[in-house]
Amino acid sequence: xxxxxxxxxxxxxxxxxxxxxxxxxxxxxxxxxxxxxxxxxxxxxxxxxxxxxxxxxxxxxxxxxxxxxxxxxxxxxxxxxxxxxxxxxxxxxxxxxxxxxxxxxxxxxxxxxxxxxxxxxxxxxxxxxxxxxxxxxxxxxxxxxxxxxxxxxxxxxxxxxxxxxxxxxxxxxxxxxxxxxxxxxxxxxxxxxxxxxxxxxxxxxxxxxxxxxxxxxxxx
Amino acid sequence: xxxxxxxxxxxxxxxxxxxxxxxxxxxxxxxxxxxxxxxxxxxxxxxxxxxxxxxxxxxxxxxxxxxxxxxxxxxxxxxxxxxxxxxxxxxxxxxxxxxxxxxxxxxxxxxxxxxxxxxxxxxxxxxxxxxxxxxxxxxxxxxxxxxxxxxxxxxxxxxxxxxxxxxxxxxxxxxxxxxxxxxxxxxxxxxxxxxxxxxxxxxxxxxxxxxxxxxxxxxxxxxxxxxxxxxxxxxxxxxxxxxxxxxxxxxxxxxxxxxxxxxxxxxxxxxxxxxxxxxxxxxxxxxxxxxxxxxxxxxxxxxxxxxxxxxxxxxxxxxxxxxxxxxxxxxxxxxxxxxxxxxxxxxxxxxxxxxxxxxxxxxxxxxxxxxxxxxxxxxxxxxxxxxxxxxxxxxxxxxxxxxxxxxxxxxxxxxxxxxxxxxxxxxxxxxxxxxxxxxxxxxxxxxxxxxxxxxxxxxxxxxxxxxxxxxxxxxxx
Numbered sequence: 189x190x191x192x193x194x195x196x197x198x199x200x201x202x203x204x205x206x207x208x209x210x211x212x213x214x215x216x217x218x219x220x221x222x223x224x225x226x227x228x229x230x231x232x233x234x235x236x237x238x239x240x241x242x243x244x245x246x247x248x249x250x251x252x253x254x255x256x257x258x259x260x261x262x263x264x265x266x267x268x269x270x271x272x273x274x275x276x277x278x279x280x281x282x283x284x285x286x287x288x289x290x291x292x293x294x295x296x297x298x299x300x301x302x303x304x305x306x307x308x309x310x311x312x313x314x315x316x317x318x319x320x321x322x323x324x325x326x327x328x329x330x331x332x333x334x335x336x337x338x339x340x341x342x343x344x345x346x347x348x349x350x351x352x353x354x355x356x357x358x359x360x361x362x363x364x365x366x367x368x369x370x371x372x373x374x375x376x377x378x379x380x381x382x383x384x385x386x387x388x389x390x391x392x393x394x395x396x397x398x399x400x401x402x403x404x405x406x407x408x
Numbered sequence: 409x410x411x412x413x414x415x416x417x418x419x420x421x422x423x424x425x426x427x428x429x430x431x432x433x434x435x436x437x438x439x440x441x442x443x444x445x446x447x448x449x450x451x452x453x454x455x456x457x458x459x460x461x462x463x464x465x466x467x468x469x470x471x472x473x474x475x476x477x478x479x480x481x482x483x484x485x486x487x488x489x490x491x492x493x494x495x496x497x498x499x500x501x502x503x504x505x506x507x508x509x510x511x512x513x514x515x516x517x518x519x520x521x522x523x524x525x526x527x528x529x530x531x532x533x534x535x536x537x538x539x540x541x542x543x544x545x546x547x548x549x550x551x552x553x554x555x556x557x558x559x560x561x562x563x564x565x566x567x568x569x570x571x572x573x574x575x576x577x578x579x580x581x582x583x584x585x586x587x588x589x590x591x592x593x594x595x596x597x598x599x600x601x602x603x604x605x606x607x608x609x610x611x612x613x614x615x616x617x618x619x620x621x622x623x624x625x626x627x628x629x630x631x632x633x634x635x636x637x638x639x640x641x642x643x644x645x646x647x648x649x650x651x652x653x654x655x656x657x658x659x660x661x662x663x664x665x666x667x668x669x670x671x672x673x674x675x676x677x678x679x680x681x682x683x684x685x686x687x688x689x690x691x692x693x694x695x696x697x698x699x700x701x702x703x704x705x706x707x708x709x710x711x712x713x714x715x716x717x718x719x720x721x722x723x724x725x726x727x728x729x730x731x732x733x734x735x736x737x738x739x740x741x742x743x744x745x746x747x748x749x750x751x752x753x754x755x756x757x758x759x760x761x762x763x764x765x766x767x768x769x770x771x772x773x774x775x776x777x778x779x780x781x782x783x784x785x786x787x788x789x790x791x792x793x794x795x796x797x798x799x800x801x802x803x804x805x806x807x808x809x810x811x812x813x814x815x816x817x818x819x820x821x822x823x824x825x826x827x828x829x830x831x832x833x834x835x836x837x838x839x840x841x842x843x844x845x846x847x848x849x850x851x852x853x854x855x856x857x858x859x860x861x862x863x864x865x866x867x868x869x870x871x872x873x874x875x876x877x878x879x880x881x882x883x884x885x
Contacts, residue, residue, distance in 0.1 A: 191493070192493040192494055192495045192499060192703070193493040195495060196493055196495065196649065196701075196703045196707055197474050197477065197478070199707040199708075199710075199711070200473050200474040200477070200649075200707055200710055201474050202711070203707075203710050203711040203716075205471070207471070209467075209468050209471055209472075210463075210464040210467050210468060211464065212461060212464050212465065212468070212658075213457070213460065213461060213464070214461065214661075215457060216454055216457035216458050216461060216661070217461075217660065217661060219454075234674065234675070238677070292691060293691070294691065295691050295692070296639075296691055296692035297641075300605060300639075301605070304601060304604075304605050318675075320674075321664075321674040321675035322674075322675065323675055323679075329687070329689075329690060330687070330688070330689030330690050330691070333690065333691040333692045333693075334634075334638050334690075334692050334693050335638060335639065335692045338631060338634050338635065338638065339639075355660065356660045356663065356664070356675075356679075357657055357660035357661065360656050360657050360659075360660055361657060365621075365656050365681075366620060366621065366655050366656040366657055367620075367621075368621065369621045369623055369656070369681055369683040370683065370687065371487070371488075371682070371683050371684035371685065371686065371687045371690065371693060372638070372680070372681065372682060372683070372693060373681045373683070374634075374678060374679060374680045374681060375675075375678070375679040376677065376678055377675045377676070377677055377678075378677050379677070380629070380630055380631035380677060380678075381629050381630065381677055382545045382546075382593060382629060382630050383562075383629075383671070384544070384545040384546035384549065384562060384563075384564055385545070385549075385564075385569055385572055385589045385592055385593065386433075386567075386568050386569045386572075386589070387436070387437055387440055387562075387565075388569070388589040390589050390590050390592075390593040392593070392594075392597065393545055393593050393596070393597055393630045393631070393632075394543070394597060394600060394601070394604075394630050394631040394632045394635050395630070395631025395634065395635070395677075395678075396631075
């Protein structure tokens, strides 16, 4: 008896060709195009509708904006990736006292209890945004571990206005994600939510209860 | 010939119709979903263009299925994902057990996966001493009660807040009674966070599998999918073999139409792309990722050019949300993993048209399901086709159990009909009696009773057509 793989593929092949491939008309996707300023407004509107909070910043002020937020909320610590460019810039500008910067620099096995129980917030960069529906594009990796944007109750994400794409479709093309992807990449549109109890929306069911976007205006 | 057995749906539906609470829960939920979906498609041209594109993408994927599966497998393997193939649910269950045992894993947290429901994986693992815990809030709620999902997107839609409040206060340790949705959600969060932290393995389904990159895409709102796939050291994914598409950019329109059709959301909270286990230098993520590709009758469905359209399904649930039958009886009445219109065509194709004969007749053929389907699956046409397959053995198709849905009553009725209509004298006598005395037939008479329970009794005309033609001197009198 052939192994399941051979048997299954054999049956699929035996079903034979049944007609020409239908054409793909992507006009409906191509219609989604906006000027840069409108892309920012659309992303913001889409994400605010699902409880994402925004902080305005400039290329020079964003580390101070992050710091001010942490102090205002009385966070005891903020998890960050020290090997990531934005993480390093944040650390360089971080004055001692108040919220403590906590580097994610160990394998999670040595850190799991602390990550789940002690961390107040995680800071990550983004590789872009999506205007059409509102969303952040993240590419976790060695410099920015996957769980930073998931486990802490608050996720603070840095988004540069110039990196916002029209749609998820155009973003996939612009980032070259179809050619190669890292082990994990994702889009996030808001804090974790559910409507499983009587269709009533509730936030923070498993992941972050709050998503804070530090929006850097670098369009000028 | 198959006897009149397995009439689960008819009985269960009749029972469900008498439950006002259940009917209210479904009515409210489905009305809300229909309104929200409609608001997401304000431009009919955009909607039709997006449907056409999505249908074309799914059709192309199916036309190239064997090649795409091979390309997908090769890329997964290159990325470090271990790929396994299973002909049956039993094989898939054994594979998962083997993967877990090899790692000494005893506990499993699960993201939502309809294929794992198909496999009855939880019961199987529990019989082998492994705890399998559902982590999607809706799935968690029904697992606490020992129930199955009643909707493929919103598994606990049949329950209201008060029922869940009572259940949590009884079944979760140290839980107080509250009907506050935020507090109930917080209780589940507390229990499940500890489970994510402790679990030896995590399991997920796959919404889209991308051949060109070897990527598993997961669509979710809660973050439990990410927790299940990223926190434990072992991640096992399961998917039906039809899930593969050629390119990541093909996923964009499918994802857009999926979330809008399912829950009326423009986008879900998370869209997760998993392309491998923890990479070099990474500090978290699973150390191993396994993927089980399941057939379970799909390659048989694939072999038929008309029925193949069933495999285009992206599991959005819009057909059930819009189905007048589903809305009134709920998902449990179907006694099948996939309820509603898609379940009515998928279940009989997987399990045999005779075994689930009642399902293919539980439809008014109003066409709402086909009209709303984002990938244009002709559900009503396929239902009619399966009804025919169920009673005919000689149609030359590969449909499982064809001809086994024939019932003695139906067979007898058709023979009688044929006998009468083939004999002009008998036919004249029969119509004479029907036109003169048909009115006197009581509404509660056998065979017409089911119809008259909720409808006016049909009354035959006073004279048959041929009698009238004769009286009026028509050309064929």
